Amino acid sequence: xxxxxxxxxxxxxxxxxxxxxxxxxxxxxxxxxxxxxxxxxxxxxxxxxxxxxxxxxxxxxxxxxxxxxxxxxxxxxxxxxxxxxxxxxxxxxxxxxxxxxxxxxxxxxxxxxxxxxxxxxxxxxxxxxxxxxxxxxxxxxxxxxxxxxxxxxxxxxxxxxxxxxxxxxxxxxxxxxxxxxxxxxxxxxxxxxxxxxxxxxxxxxxxxxxxxxxxxxxxxxxxxxxxxxxxxxxxxxxxxxxxxxxxxxxxxxxxxxxxxxxxxxxxxxxxxxxxxxxxxxxxxxxxxxxxxxxxxxxxxxxxxxxxxxxxxxxxxxxxxxxxxxx
Amino acid sequence: xxxxxxxxxxxxxxxxxxxxxxxxxxxxxxxxxxxxxxxxxxxxxxxxxxxxxxxxxxxxxxxxxxxxxxxxxxxxxxxxxxxxxxxxxxxxxxxxxxxxxxxxxxxxxxxxxxxxxxxxxxxxxxxxxxxxxxxxxxxxxxxxxxxxxxxxxxxxxxxxxxxxxxxxxxxxxxxxxxxxxxxxxxxxxxxxxxxxxxxxxxxxxxxxxxxxxxxxxxxxxxxxxxxxxxxxxxxxxxxxxxxxxxxxxxxxxxxxxxxxxxxxxxxxxxxxxxxxxxxxxxxxxxxxxxxxxxxxxxxxxxxxxxxxxxxxxxxxxxxxxxxxxxxxxxxxxxxxxxxxxxxxxxxxxxxxxxxxxxxxxxxxxxxxxxxxxxxxxxxxxxxxxxxxxxxxxxxxxxxxxxxxxxxxxxxxxxxxxxxxxx
Numbered sequence: 230x231x232x233x234x235x236x237x238x239x240x241x242x243x244x245x246x247x248x249x250x251x252x253x254x255x256x257x258x259x260x261x262x263x264x265x266x267x268x269x270x271x272x273x274x275x276x277x278x279x280x281x282x283x284x285x286x287x288x289x290x291x292x293x294x295x296x297x298x299x300x301x302x303x304x305x306x307x308x309x310x311x312x313x314x315x316x317x318x319x320x321x322x323x324x325x326x327x328x329x330x331x332x333x334x335x336x337x338x339x340x341x342x343x344x345x346x347x348x349x350x351x352x353x354x355x356x357x358x359x360x361x362x363x364x365x366x367x368x369x370x371x372x373x374x375x376x377x378x379x380x381x382x383x384x385x386x387x388x389x390x391x392x393x394x395x396x397x398x399x400x401x402x403x404x405x406x407x408x409x410x411x412x413x414x415x416x417x418x419x420x421x422x423x424x425x426x427x428x429x430x431x432x433x434x435x436x437x438x439x440x441x442x443x444x445x446x447x448x449x450x451x452x453x454x455x456x457x458x459x460x461x462x463x464x465x466x467x468x469x470x471x472x473x474x475x476x477x478x479x480x481x482x483x484x485x486x487x488x489x490x491x492x493x494x495x496x497x498x499x500x501x502x503x504x505x506x507x508x509x510x511x512x513x514x515x516x517x518x519x520x521x522x523x524x525x526x527x528x529x530x531x532x533x534x535x536x537x538x539x540x541x542x543x544x545x546x547x548x549x550x551x552x553x554x555x
Numbered sequence: 556x557x558x559x560x561x562x563x564x565x566x567x568x569x570x571x572x573x574x575x576x577x578x579x580x581x582x583x584x585x586x587x588x589x590x591x592x593x594x595x596x597x598x599x600x601x602x603x604x605x606x607x608x609x610x611x612x613x614x615x616x617x618x619x620x621x622x623x624x625x626x627x628x629x630x631x632x633x634x635x636x637x638x639x640x641x642x643x644x645x646x647x648x649x650x651x652x653x654x655x656x657x658x659x660x661x662x663x664x665x666x667x668x669x670x671x672x673x674x675x676x677x678x679x680x681x682x683x684x685x686x687x688x689x690x691x692x693x694x695x696x697x698x699x700x701x702x703x704x705x706x707x708x709x710x711x712x713x714x715x716x717x718x719x720x721x722x723x724x725x726x727x728x729x730x731x732x733x734x735x736x737x738x739x740x741x742x743x744x745x746x747x748x749x750x751x752x753x754x755x756x757x758x759x760x761x762x763x764x765x766x767x768x769x770x771x772x773x774x775x776x777x778x779x780x781x782x783x784x785x786x787x788x789x790x791x792x793x794x795x796x797x798x799x800x801x802x803x804x805x806x807x808x809x810x811x812x813x814x815x816x817x818x819x820x821x822x823x824x825x826x827x828x829x830x831x832x833x834x835x836x837x838x839x840x841x842x843x844x845x846x847x848x849x850x851x852x853x854x855x856x857x858x859x860x861x862x863x864x865x866x867x868x869x870x871x872x873x874x875x876x877x878x879x880x881x882x883x884x885x886x887x888x889x890x891x892x893x894x895x896x897x898x899x900x901x902x903x904x905x906x907x908x909x910x911x912x913x914x915x916x917x918x919x920x921x922x923x924x925x926x927x928x929x930x931x932x933x934x935x936x937x938x939x940x941x942x943x944x945x946x947x948x949x950x951x952x953x954x955x956x957x958x959x960x961x962x963x964x965x966x967x968x969x970x971x972x973x974x975x976x977x
Contacts, residue, residue, distance in 0.1 A: 240911060275780075278784045279784075280780060280783055280784055296785065297784070298787070302784075304781070304784045304785075306776040306777065306780045306781060306782060306784070309777060310773075310776045310777025310779070310780060310781055311776075311778055311781065312569075312776075313776060315569060320565075323561065323565045324781065324785065326561050326780070327558055327561060327562075327785040327786050328785050371781070530598065532821040
């Protein structure tokens, strides 16, 4: 099963929220949908769920127009909501039936999930009597009812303690094993990295990346090395690198980036072993010289900053163009 | 449509389970029981109206003879009198008065000392003064006046040798005059029109607000997103509206059943009571059923749509105010129109869909309306419920997706005209 979004555009009044959003998700692989606040994640998800109609573009499931109400879709919205004053089991059965399940099937499924999430004793209680964390678990159960083919989770971990987060992780892992199509939106990069084979990064309504997480990381780490010294701090190391540039006939040793403890070097034009010998000869005590493996946070920050620079440059050019025209 | 049924059943159960619904129903039923039982019990306890027959006009003198002494004693016993004339020495009522006084002053003194409850000074056969000390006694006063009148008449008849029975016979002849307006129906129909208007008014106001609050609450607590992700907005609004509608009808049925049981319990002849005063035919009954159901559902659709325009429960009142004002106007036009059901305003109101829900059935209950008029109004009503429901579904669909500020009704209508929400 493959879900594809092709050139989705959506505006609210004069605000253009989604710009030609395109990405694809395969079943059996969880896709992490990342983006800053207000980047367009929830609007994209609401378009997938047919809550918002896109202004243009198409959403396909296996090359056919996707109708979420004709497929079993488990959906956990970012803004949680269920009936506070209705008995828990009764409303879970109701939501199960609205998704197309039978009453008996929905009841069986709801009872099984309540047991799995250790909430069976509250089955006939009103939702409002539960703690916030347990209410969150009931909302998660609602998304997993009746064995959905597709699961869309918008910020699913917010409000869960580590123990309950672990219960939830197991449920997601099971869904992935059962070849379900899982879309997972979160700000918590650790969770995305833990589950997701693929990522889609959206910023200001534009898709920046869509693909395998491993490939994205590999692309970012290509010919990049992490350097950390025992006897020199980062500033001293940077000075030393400038001297080497002259020795390498001004071939560029790119300082790709740095973090709190190390420098990230781009050695695409230099043989890494030669470089290592030279800095050892310069009495640099090596603490760490390794292939750079970016974290998801690194990936996120890298692409978002790049996009910011590009959009700022475009804005600047637009303003200049306008003032010249005037 | 399966999901409409699911929504309907879930919403109906939810309303029927609410404490507020149960408490309101019980209180209303108790009011009905009290309204029927209490007057019946009080009427049984009180003395029968025959007690005051003696003070009614045109009473033959024979009545006084038949009137038990103990009843006269109860009425006039504890009094006193001063006879300032010889004309009344044979006046039979004075033997029932407790005390005779020799002059007016001693009578007044006894009265002011509360030795007697009233005093009478007989000045002549047709002139007396009735005195009390703070506590009035209109029954005794009227009794003296009436009996003195009878005493004088009897004396006159005797003096002129006239047979009193003949006079009674002459004055006993009665003419029965009945005014009939063939366009109007009986007094029972007026009561039915009042009950119909009041019940429907209560139903629409109570359950309209229930529906709009329920929709706004789902937006407020974000359940709406989950619902519209799983089913169409059309099914949600249809299920919700009909559930609230049925809950209201069940409440009215509970009141009617309670009324019938109370009437039976108090021994009142229900069939006679209803049949005796009402002039109903099949056209009137069918008109009442069609207009009450379609009008009720139309209003509930409108209330549901208006509830979807707001994102917070506390904003519901602002959103429903315009339609509530229209409905209050319909209620006032109908209630005031009952005084003169031929008036033009009521007639016009019986064709306009938002007012015909009350006006047309009331005109049909009170007047003999031409079937053509009823058919035209029914056609407009049926057409309007289609238009209102489609409009309400589109407003609901647009409103349910808007989580921002309150949507303006006019702006929403423009969006619908542009084809949004379809």
